[in-house]
Amino acid sequence: MTTLIDLEAHLRARRDAGQKLLVPYVTGGLGSNWVNVLRAMAAAGADAIEIGIPFSDPVMDGPTIQEASQRALDLGATPLGILAQVADLDVGVPLVAMTYYNIVFRTGHRRFARTLADVGVSGAIVPDIPLEESLDWTRAADDAGIATVLLASPVTPDDRLVRICERSRGFVYGVSLMGITGERASLAESAGVMAKRLKAVTDKPVLLGFGVSSAQHAVEAARQADGVVVASALMRRVLDGGTPEQVGALVGELRAALDGM
Amino acid sequence: MSAMAEPAEGGRFGEFGGLFLPESLVPACQELEAGFRTAWADAGFRDEYFGILRDYAGRPTPVTECHRLSERLGVRVLLKREDLTHTGSHKINNVIGQALLTRRMGKQRVIAETGAGQHGVATATACALFGLDCVVYMGEVDVERQALNVFRMKLLGAEVRPVGSGSRTLKDAINEAMRDWVASVESTHYCLGSVMGPHPYPWMVREFQRIIGEEARDQCRAILDGDDPDYVVACVGGGSNAAGTFAGFVDTRSKLIGVEPAGGAAIGHGVPGVVHGSKSFLLQDEHGQVLEAHSISAGLDYPGVGPEHAYLSSIGRARYVAAADGEVLEALQLLARTEGIIPALEPAHAVAWLVRAAGTDELPAGSTVMLTMSGRGDKDAEQVMGLLG
Ligand SMILES: Cc1ncc(COP(=O)(O)O)c(C=O)c1O
Numbered sequence: 280m281t282t283l284i285d286l287e288a289h290l291r292a293r294r295d296a297g298q299k300l301l302v303p304y305v306t307g308g309l310g311s312n313w314v315n316v317l318r319a320m321a322a323a324g325a326d327a328i329e330i331g332i333p334f335s336d337p338v339m340d341g342p343t344i345q346e347a348s349q350r351a352l353d354l355g356a357t358p359l360g361i362l363a364q365v366a367d368l369d370v371g372v373p374l375v376a377m378t379y380y381n382i383v384f385r386t387g388h389r390r391f392a393r394t395l396a397d398v399g400v401s402g403a404i405v406p407d408i409p410l411e412e413s414l415d416w417t418r419a420a421d422d423a424g425i426a427t428v429l430l431a432s433p434v435t436p437d438d439r440l441v442r443i444c445e446r447s448r449g450f451v452y453g454v455s456l457m458g459i460t461g462e463r464a465s466l467a468e469s470a471g472v473m474a475k476r477l478k479a480v481t482d483k484p485v486l487l488g489f490g491v492s493s494a495q496h497a498v499e500a501a502r503q504a505d506g507v508v509v510a511s512a513l514m515r516r517v518l519d520g521g522t523p524e525q526v527g528a529l530v531g532e533l534r535a536a537l538d539g540m
Numbered sequence: 541m542s543a544m545a546e547p548a549e550g551g552r553f554g555e556f557g558g559l560f561l562p563e564s565l566v567p568a569c570q571e572l573e574a575g576f577r578t579a580w581a582d583a584g585f586r587d588e589y590f591g592i593l594r595d596y597a598g599r600p601t602p603v604t605e606c607h608r609l610s611e612r613l614g615v616r617v618l619l620k621r622e623d624l625t626h627t628g629s630h631k632i633n634n635v636i637g638q639a640l641l642t643r644r645m646g647k648q649r650v651i652a653e654t655g656a657g658q659h660g661v662a663t664a665t666a667c668a669l670f671g672l673d674c675v676v677y678m679g680e681v682d683v684e685r686q687a688l689n690v691f692r693m694k695l696l697g698a699e700v701r702p703v704g705s706g707s708r709t710l711k712d713a714i715n716e717a718m719r720d721w722v723a724s725v726e727s728t729h730y731c732l733g734s735v736m737g738p739h740p741y742p743w744m745v746r747e748f749q750r751i752i753g754e755e756a757r758d759q760c761r762a763i764l765d766g767d768d769p770d771y772v773v774a775c776v777g778g779g780s781n782a783a784g785t786f787a788g789f790v791d792t793r794s795k796l797i798g799v800e801p802a803g804g805a806a807i808g809h810g811v812p813g814v815v816h817g818s819k820s821f822l823l824q825d826e827h828g829q830v831l832e833a834h835s836i837s838a839g840l841d842y843p844g845v846g847p848e849h850a851y852l853s854s855i856g857r858a859r860y861v862a863a864a865d866g867e868v869l870e871a872l873q874l875l876a877r878t879e880g881i882i883p884a885l886e887p888a889h890a891v892a893w894l895v896r897a898a899g900t901d902e903l904p905a906g907s908t909v910m911l912t913m914s915g916r917g918d919k920d921a922e923q924v925m926g927l928l929g
Contacts, residue, residue, distance in 0.1 A: 335829040336711065336815055338718040339562050345705065357827045380560055381814045385828030407814070409566045411550055412558055432564040434726065443563070457564055458723035 284373040286327065286401040286426040286449035290484040290505075293326055299537040300450075300486060300506025301497070303513050303530050304329040304377065306347040307364070308356025312523055314364055319527030320513075321370035324534035329404065329508060330365065332358045332378035339379075339406050341461025343511040346518055358382050359394060366398040375402035375428065375449070380416075383408075388416050392423035402426035402449040410443055417446070428452050431477060433469040444481035453477050453504060455487045462492040462511050466499045474503035494536035501537055509533060543857050544746070544783075544790045544848065551739020551818070553851035559738040561817050565718075568725045573740040575645050580747060585640065592636050593751065596669070597626045599633075601752075603759035603910070608878040613898035614905040618763065619881070619913045620756040622781065629884065629915030630752055630781045631662035635731060637748035639666035642729040649673040649728040653717040655682055655710035655777065656839030656886065657689025658915055659733030664698035666731075674698040677716045679709040682838045685923050707832035710777075710842045714816050734778025735846035738817030742846050746783040752912060753788020760910050768792040769910040771903060775799045775889040776807075776860065777839050779846035781914035786858060794910070796858035798849060799893045801868075804833030806845035807853050807860040813844075820847040836865040836927070837885035839915075861902075863892035869927060871895050872917065882917035885924070890914075 290300055303320045305313060307330045320328050333348035333356055340348065358378065365374060376395055383391045383405055395403060403425055408416055410429065420427045426449035431440055434457065444451050453474055456467035470487055477485040487500040488508030497507045509530075516526050551557045551573075559569055579585040593599040601624050606617040622630035635652075642650055650672050654660030660676040667674035676698050683690055683702045693700050706712040714737075721730045735742045735749070760769050772789045774782035776798040786796050800808055806821040813822030815830055823831040823843035835841040852858035863871075868885060871892035876882045883891060890911050897903035917924070 335706070336715050338715050338816075339722065341719070349705075352829065359827075381822070381824065381830070382828040384812075384814050384819075385824060385826075406562045407560045407817075409559065409561060409563055411566075412560055430563045432562070432566075434567050435563055436567060439567075454562075454564060457725065459719045 283396055283399055283424055284401050286373045286375065287483065289373050290326060290450055294484050294505045299501040299540060300326045300484060301533055301537055302327045302329055302486060302506065302508045304331060304508060304510035306331040306333060306344065306351050306514055307361035308333060308351035308354060309347050309517060310354065314368065315523040316517060316526050318370060319523040320530045321372050323527040323530035325372055325530060326506065327373045327375055329375045329377045330361065332361055332376055332382055334379040334382055337379060339459055341459045341511060343462070343515050343518065344460050347514045358386060362394050362398045362400065365400065373401040374399065375404060376400050377404040380405050380407045383416060388419035392419040392425050395425050396423040402428055404428045404452060406430055410446060413446065430454055431473070433457055433473050440476060441480050444477065444483060447483060450484035450486050451477055451481055452508065453485055453487045455489045455491065455500065458489065460489055460511055462515065463490040466490065466496040470500050471503045474500070478503065494532050497533050498536050498540055501540060542791050543852065543855065544787045547739065547743050551743060553848045554854055556820050556847035556850040557739060557742060557818050559817060560814050560819065561738050562722060564722050565725060569738050569740065575641055576740055576744045579641055579644060589637055589640055593633060597632045597636060598624060599751065600755045601625055603756055603763065605763060606879050609875065612878060613895065615898045615903060616908040617894065618760060618769065618908070618910045620752060620785065620910060621913050622752060623883065623913045623916035627662045627665050628918060629658040629662065630749060630784065631659045631733060632665065633751055633784065634733065634745050634748040634780060635662040635666040638729065638731045639670045639672065642672060643670055645729065647727055647729045649724065650731050651675045651677065651717050651720050651728055652731045652733060653677045653710065653713040654733065655713065655841055656837065656884070657682065657686040657693070657919060658839060661689050661692045663731050664693040664696035667698065668696045675720070676700050677703050677713040679703050679707070679713050681708045682710065686838055686919055688922065689919050709838065711830065734780040735783045735848060736778040736816060736818065736844060742818065742848055745780050746787060746848060749780050749784025750787040752781065752784040753786060756785065756910060757788040757792065764908060768794045770907040771795050771797055771909040773797045773799065773890045773894060773909060774912040775840065775886045775914060776845060776849060777842055777886060779849045781912050783846060783848055785912045786852065790857065796852070797893065798858055798860045799889045800860055800862045801835035801837055801840040801889060802862040802864040803835045804840055804842055805862040806843060807849060808862050815844055818847045820850040821845055836868060837889065839886040840889065861893050863889040867892040867896060869924070872924065881913065883913055884915035884917050885920045887912065887914040
């Protein structure tokens with residue numbers, strides 16, 4: 280059995296050592312190569328890796344992740360099948376599952392949480408469980424030692440932001456803009472504000488995601504935040520036929536840019 | 541307390557309902573809930589709403605006794621004529637309410653999803669009336685089979701955006717509307733067309749449709765010498781015409797029957813799940829992937845159902861049955877020939893159950909039945925013409 284890395288302790292230690300955090304995303308089950316993509320991301324210097332468990336109706340996702348999810352589903356990907364594939368994978372950094380609530384609900388809160396723990400996945404991000412609805416899941420996740428990462432949005436009011444930061448485990452995911460996932464030409468202005476507001480109320484690692492599409496965006500975002508989540512820009516490369524090495528090289532560029540700050 | 545009272549904290553109908561949405565949309569839903577709550581308690585708002593329904597939408601709609609059909613089936617059939625409203629279906633009741641709220645909240649843009657196009661047409665109509673910008677998302681399959689309504693929406697000044705993802709029907713139109721809303725929520729109201737989605741929609745839309753049941757109850761009593769019908773029947777897609785109808789009868793002795801399409805029977809064949817913002821019955825596979833519904837009727841072609849129907853089913857207050865495409869087409873023709881009323885394919889499902897059940901234990905001979913004729917068949921004429929060859 281893979282050991283469960285403590286997501287928050289891991290990210291805090293690296294942040295406190297002066298490192299900007301880089302969390303790339305890969306859609307689970309997208310082709311026979313996806314585990315190699317994950318390995319390449321780890322080798323290229325990811326601080327943690329998000330594994331997308333595809334859902335038929337991803338309302339928070341733009342065209343790239345939608346297509347990646349649909350292709351994975353067409354190839355027969357299943358939630359438990361994807362998780363089984365990471366069971367013996369010791370990449371040395373924590374893994375975080377990202378999916379939609381119906382996948383968790385259908386699998387069963389406790390069964391899903393226990394499966395994550397059994398295969399060595401440290402955390403979970405379920406964007407369509409807001410704070411008020413989180414109890415059924417967080418109870419099961421807490422019991423299994425799974426860190427539930429909550430999302431904060433530019434429109435989240437201040438008092439609610441505080442409660443989200445208190446309940447979030449591992450890190451706090453700041454949504455950098457009002458919109459769905461997908462590449463953007465420039466980093467949204469709301470990104471910096473989001474990070475500042477979060478940093479003002481929490482000591483937990485604060486990562487910005489949504490629309491972080493290039494090394495330059497990553498550097499800009501990490502000026503205010505502790506790090507970034509990058510998904511669509513990497514998955515587009517995968518969808519275009521990029522090899523694990525090529526995707527790894529992209530992650531390497533992001534790493535180098537963040538390290539050069 | 542009524543079985544169709546205000547939902548519990550967080551928008552719960554028993555274990556169903558709730559608000560399962562990304563954080564970016566939560567504040568807007570909370571604002572909408574507060575806005576609806578105060579508006580609905582405000583006599584001025586209600587006066588304006590009921591006034592528009594009367595002077596513009598043609599309410600109250602009549603209840604028609606179907607003498608020839610009754611004779612044929614051996615049960616006494618009354619129809620609540622939502623097909624006679626402006627724009628041709630009950631959807632107008634909901635959109636007038638939501639358009640008034642949009643204005644009250646100071647928003648200028650409205651988005652909507654549509655399946656059959658009736659909700660899209662109603663939304664486009666209300667936006668024209670109030671001078672609001674309107675964008676309607678519609679699956680490519682539905683754009684094709686409901687071409688007339690697409691044209692009507694455009695005439696009314698709305699932009700129709702075809703959706704090519706997934707099953708290219710209602711479910712995917714909702715996905716796309718939600719994606720728009722995440723990016724536009726500060727200036728845009730999402731005018732959901734049925735008693736589904738996150739809190740407060742299932743409650744709010746039911747309240748805006750309650751007028752169907754409240755009018756019908758009084759009209760039935762006038763016809764039935766003060767009695768209530770033995771059965772009250774309505775078709776169920778998301779379930780708004782049924783919820784509005786049931787709300788008027790839930791505290792009477794009437795038995796409530798909701799008719800789902802056989803190819804999209806969320807209560808009949810689904811299991812609890814969460815999609816589009818609330819927990820309800822859902823057609824899904826063992827892994828939690830949502831399945832595609834398959835129905836002749838674009839308005840019922842949806843794998844989920846409003847959470848309050850899941851609740852009414854779970855407590856046994858309403859019963860949900862299904863009608864298949866073939867019997868629906870038969871029923872549509874029967875009603876046309878015996879009563880001179882061409883129903884939309886959606887309420888033709890309710891008629892199909894009536895025809896099948898009449899004279900059986902499900903609906904004994906001599907019973908009285910009130911059926912909500914939720915819309916007229918004009919929009920389906922071309923599709924039905926093709927199907928009947
Ligand atoms: C005439 C008519 N009836 C019923 C429906 C189904 O919606 P609901 O179940 O919300 O009443 C539609 C939807 O498009 C419709 O156009």
